[in-house]
Amino acid sequence: MSESTKEKALAAALRLLYYRDRSRSAMEDKLEEKGFASQDIASAIETLLGEGLINDSRFAAELAASRIKNKNWGPRKIALDLRRKGIPAEIVESVLSEISDETVAKCAKEALRKWMLKRGIDKRGLNKKEFASAYRHLEARGFTGGLALKLLYPLKESHNTEVE
Numbered sequence: 001m002s003e004s005t006k007e008k009a010l011a012a013a014l015r016l017l018y019y020r021d022r023s024r025s026a027m028e029d030k031l032e033e034k035g036f037a038s039q040d041i042a043s044a045i046e047t048l049l050g051e052g053l054i055n056d057s058r059f060a061a062e063l064a065a066s067r068i069k070n071k072n073w074g075p076r077k078i079a080l081d082l083r084r085k086g087i088p089a090e091i092v093e094s095v096l097s098e099i100s101d102e103t104v105a106k107c108a109k110e111a112l113r114k115w116m117l118k119r120g121i122d123k124r125g126l127n128k129k130e131f132a133s134a135y136r137h138l139e140a141r142g143f144t145g146g147l148a149l150k151l152l153y154p155l156k157e158s159h160n161t162e163v164e
Contacts, residue, residue: 068099
């Protein structure tokens with residue numbers, strides 16, 4: 001007896017979840033790429049949601065924590081990444097509200113420290129070009145301009161460039 005297309009869509013979804021957690025949107029896209037009909041995809045998604053195997057809030061929180069820990073991303077870049085993955089705006093806002101200012105500042109300091117280390121900048125102040133480059137780097141990493149300036153001004157004004 002062969003599996004129904006709904007069962008095949010569910011089996012494919014479960015195989016995808018075996019490798020890593022996925023958002024609802026990402027799962028729908030993957031199943032669509034595999035050629036499943038929209039009603040079979042909807043059925044599989046509803047089953048996975050009912051079993052708690054797909055949870056956009058959990059997925060978003062875990063992804064945000066990973067981006068902070070492993071990539072030193074700031075809130076803006078994390079939000080953009082989550083939206084690209086199809087996470088609803090209210091979940092993105094909720095996840096970002098859980099990230100403390102202290103965590104964001106620590107992450108920005110680490111991103112700046114690595115940027116400086118990569119460029120061999122130590123024990124001297126940042127010149128104008130380095131200051132501007134560091135500012136752009138922190139903004140590209142998703143940190144606010146205000147936080148970037150807060151971290152960079154002491155490095156420009158003094159000759160001690162260690163980031164605490």
